[in-house]
Amino acid sequence: MSGQQAASIERRSGVSLWRQIADRILQGIAAGDFAENAALPPEMALAERYGVNRHTVRSAIAALVQEGVLRAEQGRGTFVLSRKRLSYPIGARTRFSTGLQGQTSERHIALLASSVEPASRRIADALKLARGAAVLRLETRGEADGHPVSRATAWFDARRFAGIDAAMAETGSVTASLRRFGINDYLRQSTVLSARHGDAADLADLDLQPGAIVLVTVAVNVTLDGQPIQFSESRFPAERVELKLSAND
Amino acid sequence: MSGQQAASIERRSGVSLWRQIADRILQGIAAGDFAENAALPPEMALAERYGVNRHTVRSAIAALVQEGVLRAEQGRGTFVLSRKRLSYPIGARTRFSTGLQGQTSERHIALLASSVEPASRRIADALKLARGAAVLRLETRGEADGHPVSRATAWFDARRFAGIDAAMAETGSVTASLRRFGINDYLRQSTVLSARHGDAADLADLDLQPGAIVLVTVAVNVTLDGQPIQFSESRFPAERVELKLSAND
DNA sequence: TATAGTTGTCTATATCAATAGACAAATTTA
DNA sequence: TAAATTTGTCTATTGATATAGACAACTATA
Numbered sequence: 026m027s028g029q030q031a032a033s034i035e036r037r038s039g040v041s042l043w044r045q046i047a048d049r050i051l052q053g054i055a056a057g058d059f060a061e062n063a064a065l066p067p068e069m070a071l072a073e074r075y076g077v078n079r080h081t082v083r084s085a086i087a088a089l090v091q092e093g094v095l096r097a098e099q100g101r102g103t104f105v106l107s108r109k110r111l112s113y114p115i116g117a118r119t120r121f122s123t124g125l126q127g128q129t130s131e132r133h134i135a136l137l138a139s140s141v142e143p144a145s146r147r148i149a150d151a152l153k154l155a156r157g158a159a160v161l162r163l164e165t166r167g168e169a170d171g172h173p174v175s176r177a178t179a180w181f182d183a184r185r186f187a188g189i190d191a192a193m194a195e196t197g198s199v200t201a202s203l204r205r206f207g208i209n210d211y212l213r214q215s216t217v218l219s220a221r222h223g224d225a226a227d228l229a230d231l232d233l234q235p236g237a238i239v240l241v242t243v244a245v246n247v248t249l250d251g252q253p254i255q256f257s258e259s260r261f262p263a264e265r266v267e268l269k270l271s272a273n274d
Numbered sequence: 275m276s277g278q279q280a281a282s283i284e285r286r287s288g289v290s291l292w293r294q295i296a297d298r299i300l301q302g303i304a305a306g307d308f309a310e311n312a313a314l315p316p317e318m319a320l321a322e323r324y325g326v327n328r329h330t331v332r333s334a335i336a337a338l339v340q341e342g343v344l345r346a347e348q349g350r351g352t353f354v355l356s357r358k359r360l361s362y363p364i365g366a367r368t369r370f371s372t373g374l375q376g377q378t379s380e381r382h383i384a385l386l387a388s389s390v391e392p393a394s395r396r397i398a399d400a401l402k403l404a405r406g407a408a409v410l411r412l413e414t415r416g417e418a419d420g421h422p423v424s425r426a427t428a429w430f431d432a433r434r435f436a437g438i439d440a441a442m443a444e445t446g447s448v449t450a451s452l453r454r455f456g457i458n459d460y461l462r463q464s465t466v467l468s469a470r471h472g473d474a475a476d477l478a479d480l481d482l483q484p485g486a487i488v489l490v491t492v493a494v495n496v497t498l499d500g501q502p503i504q505f506s507e508s509r510f511p512a513e514r515v516e517l518k519l520s521a522n523d
Numbered sequence: 524t525a526t527a528g529t530t531g532t533c534t535a536t537a538t539c540a541a542t543a544g545a546c547a548a549a550t551t552t553a
Numbered sequence: 554t555a556a557a558t559t560t561g562t563c564t565a566t567t568g569a570t571a572t573a574g575a576c577a578a579c580t581a582t583a
Contacts (some may be wrong), residue, residue: 034474035477038298039289039290039291039292039293039538039540040288040289040290040293041288041289041539041569041571042570042571043288043568043570043571044287044288044289047288048470048471049473051502052473054468055469064290067528067529067530068529069529077572078571078572078573078575079572079573080571080572081570081571081572083530083531084571086530088288097530097531098529098530098579098580099529099530099531099578099579099580100528100529100530100578100580100581101363101529101579101580101581102530102580103526103529103530110468112466115519122301153547157346173535185389203360203568210574215518215519215520216518216519217361217516217517217518217519218467218489218516218517218518219489219512219516219517220485220489220512221297221512222289222294222297222467222487225284226286230501238470238471238487239437240467240468241471245510250544262364263468263469263470263518265303267465267467267468268467269464269465269466269467269554270364270465270519271464271465272468272538285541286569287567288570290539290540290569291540291541292540292541294528316558316559316560317559317560318559325543326541327541327543328542328543329539329541329542329543330541330542330559332560333540333541336558346560346561347549347550347559347560348549348550348552348560348561349548349549349550349551349558349559349560349561350549350551350558350559350560350561351550351558351559351560359566396573412524416549424539
């Protein structure tokens, strides 16, 4: 809960104090401890609150200014720029574009790369294919109002969905692409969720700073009669996206 | 996906190289790149793989030995101790004990603290109470086979559920405690998921090292006719728990 | 227009993090 | 037994991190 954070700065943890303080400030903004568009407490006050030197606080602030979270103005103060976290709904009918409707004015899926490869055991099992069967792998990035909000790797049966990469590149939508293959509706069969630090590729693709956290979902989509059609792993930047799980639908 | 991690060690990120490499090794274990009970590659090989000095790898390994993830034996190698991630199911009927059945031999919820407080706007809204109405806050820790797997803060209507703290302390179960108040079944209405670095209190309660990631769920439970009875925020250690979202029930 | 409060810049010092090289100690293999 | 492999320990050097203090530059306010 907000306000519950005690003196939680850890030394000798392998994470520098300025990065820990930057993370705490981010949390504070997310929790509402630091209001948007308002001034942060002065550097000296923050230094006392966290039990560190003013210069250490300055390093944290400099990093957040660099990330576009804060704006510092000499003589006036340091201000919180407004940036709401997107709420990405996950349920039986999880759709990228539909899910973010109302929160963004524009969104689409960009195809970064695609390739055909033999199915690993994990993927073959999920798609109910023979091990080693050809699968089409799509590397995609979800973008909303020009900002990356997801980075996904998806696998399809290469025989059944030959050319879905071209469809994705053209339409920018999984739903629209599947429709070209006669699939007008599909359901999410399973979702497994975890979190970790983003790796270099994720950080680059999602425009994140080193140390940023990504939410990871591993999901299987099926047709209405339960036939698996898509296996995917998606990474979401935790600082910009939260996942809203819908119990029903 | 596993094996896809490139040279993702970032310098000058505020996160030390040895901590990043320790995290990478943890990921590698989770992803199956490093098999359990088997030897890790030699320190020199890891140093080359990650593009750092052998001593830096040694620092990472030392940290993981300290955390109980690895065991190093002079002359033989460094070995991965077995520790599977628990898979915690989240769905319409999310139950702590039932959900972990089959994965652990023993599990219960320990009551750390409880207090009565006026409902904040967020809690009043979720529980459909008047703002400032008395709510009972329970601080709990979920434990499985003696290891902490969750840390939750839950709020109940203090009038309707007076004494549920004592019931929790006695039964170690939310489901059993609610039964004493005439509630034999309940559903999860909503779950919102996010992730962050654990704060000091979380780290202490969940027995985590600084820098560890926690998965955070904010959920509302309701009776079968839709009456909200519980609002809760739970923190799960990402290195030990994954969340399995069930589409249906 | 002073004055107080705030961010920005500079110097200096101590500790941590990372690299480099050498060799010891223990284990496995030929 | 000898050689090769692997972890453990030591010294030394460099750069990043953190602390400390002083003062400049800028803004808002009395």
